Amino acid sequence: MSQQGSAGNVIAALCNIFIPGLGHLVQGRLLAAFFFFVTTAVGYALYFLIFPAIIAAIIHLISIISAARYKPDTSS
Template identity: 50%
Template sequence: MPAQGSTGNVIAAIASFFIPGLGQLIQGRVLKAIIMFVAATALWFVLLGWIIHLWSIIDAAVFKGASST
């Protein structure tokens, strides 16, 4: 997997900026993507969805992937 700050993570973070969880989906983390999307969508109704939205962006940007050691 790409290292933190790689082009793949930047693209994933940008994708999560537009749709929470999309960056995680691009990285192949389907369960995390579903959780981020559902949580952000549910919390937008009480005006707290931006917290999950930001968490989604940061999580996609700093993801390091599985180590193959």
């Protein structure tokens, strides 16, 4: 995954649409994958409170965008 918009980033973004954090896991970003999965899962589980569901939907969208715009550090 050399640049934004590469095939790897598109695949990661598509993975995040179905399961939040899965695209980050595909990219090898374990902490981000765990964070996005847990926060959206908890938010969606508390959908009946409305506010957590809205926050979860926003975090889900941020997760998709984050995977699509990821640029690996190539300094080494």
